Amino acid sequence: MTLQHADTSNDESKTRLRLWLRLLKLSSGIEGEIRRKLRDEHDSTLPRFDVMAALMRHPEGLKMSDLSGYLKVSNGNVTGIVDRLTEDGLAVRVAVPGDRRASLARMTPKGIQTFEDLAAHHEDWVNGLLDGLSNHECHTLIDLLEKAMLNKDNSDEHG
Amino acid sequence: MTLQHADTSNDESKTRLRLWLRLLKLSSGIEGEIRRKLRDEHDSTLPRFDVMAALMRHPEGLKMSDLSGYLKVSNGNVTGIVDRLTEDGLAVRVAVPGDRRASLARMTPKGIQTFEDLAAHHEDWVNGLLDGLSNHECHTLIDLLEKAMLNKDNSDEHG
Numbered sequence: 001m002t003l004q005h006a007d008t009s010n011d012e013s014k015t016r017l018r019l020w021l022r023l024l025k026l027s028s029g030i031e032g033e034i035r036r037k038l039r040d041e042h043d044s045t046l047p048r049f050d051v052m053a054a055l056m057r058h059p060e061g062l063k064m065s066d067l068s069g070y071l072k073v074s075n076g077n078v079t080g081i082v083d084r085l086t087e088d089g090l091a092v093r094v095a096v097p098g099d100r101r102a103s104l105a106r107m108t109p110k111g112i113q114t115f116e117d118l119a120a121h122h123e124d125w126v127n128g129l130l131d132g133l134s135n136h137e138c139h140t141l142i143d144l145l146e147k148a149m150l151n152k153d154n155s156d157e158h159g
Numbered sequence: 160m161t162l163q164h165a166d167t168s169n170d171e172s173k174t175r176l177r178l179w180l181r182l183l184k185l186s187s188g189i190e191g192e193i194r195r196k197l198r199d200e201h202d203s204t205l206p207r208f209d210v211m212a213a214l215m216r217h218p219e220g221l222k223m224s225d226l227s228g229y230l231k232v233s234n235g236n237v238t239g240i241v242d243r244l245t246e247d248g249l250a251v252r253v254a255v256p257g258d259r260r261a262s263l264a265r266m267t268p269k270g271i272q273t274f275e276d277l278a279a280h281h282e283d284w285v286n287g288l289l290d291g292l293s294n295h296e297c298h299t300l301i302d303l304l305e306k307a308m309l310n311k312d313n314s315d316e317h318g
Binding site: 011012015017018019022023024025026029030031123126127130138140141144145 | 170172176285289304
């Protein structure tokens with residue numbers, strides 16, 4: 001009477017369900033490991049890392065509302081994270097010409113250096129966590145995940 | 160200056176990083192879709208679904224502490240969810256013989272029926288979201304994800 005025994009399922013449907021459970025387990029496992037290493041080894045968090053990554057992609061600066069849109073988290077949380085980054089000298093807020101109430105967040109040189117160091121660690125962690133797979137297997141997985149994703153983008157058809 | 164440009168990376172390391180980003184994107188996308196459908200179509204939530212699934216796997220009943228251990232969420236949250244399930248007649252709390260302070264949560268027949276209905280929908284959603292993949296492709300993915308997972312379980316070696 002577990003998920004695998006729903007009356008309506010056939011073998012292919014059960015296989016896709018199994019695939020989803022494996023996908024979820026692996027990605028939760030890796031994400032948990034990254035959160036743990038950010039916390040224990042760098043006194044940081046995944047949302048903070050994600051905010052820095054978004055700011056790195058926008059050297060021209062980002063409004064809080066755009067930033068929270070990219071990250072799909074609340075404005076309040078993003079503002080708190082940017083405040084902390086600013087206190088730590090990793091980001092600055094600059095005025096938006098012609099809009100007194102808005103400000104843009106931008107990385108400082110120290111922030112850029114800090115992020116690049118963190119990103120190199122992040123890449124090492126991911127590389128270590130996935131090193132049971134050959135390069136060829138990684139490419140096979142990427143192709144299949146992208147194929148699955150294409151369909152996901154059209155998921156309204158299955159609504 | 161994005162993640163892909165860390166100085167230390169070589170091609171294989173970049174491929175694994177790309178794999179991780181695809182994995183994260185697909186699993187977040189599917190999870191978001193499942194959360195949305197549970198909320199909009201069944202007035203439910205993923206933590207509630209997960210609690211019911213755990214209780215279904217333990218017809219003998221589960222203590223709150225065991226339940227929160229399985230789900231890796233706080234006791235308080237699990238207790239709140241079980242309270243709601245109990246109010247809705249989907250679960251009951253029964254005394255533990257010989258331990259006055261502990262109680263076990265168990266599904267009721269109505270709860271079992273409700274969960275089986277939800278689980279069948281859940282399987283249909285997953286099946287629809289992943290139906291861009293052939294059965295053979297799904298098996299290839301499962302094999303590769305399990306291979307990656309095996310390594311993940313030994314991740315302390317990479318600490």
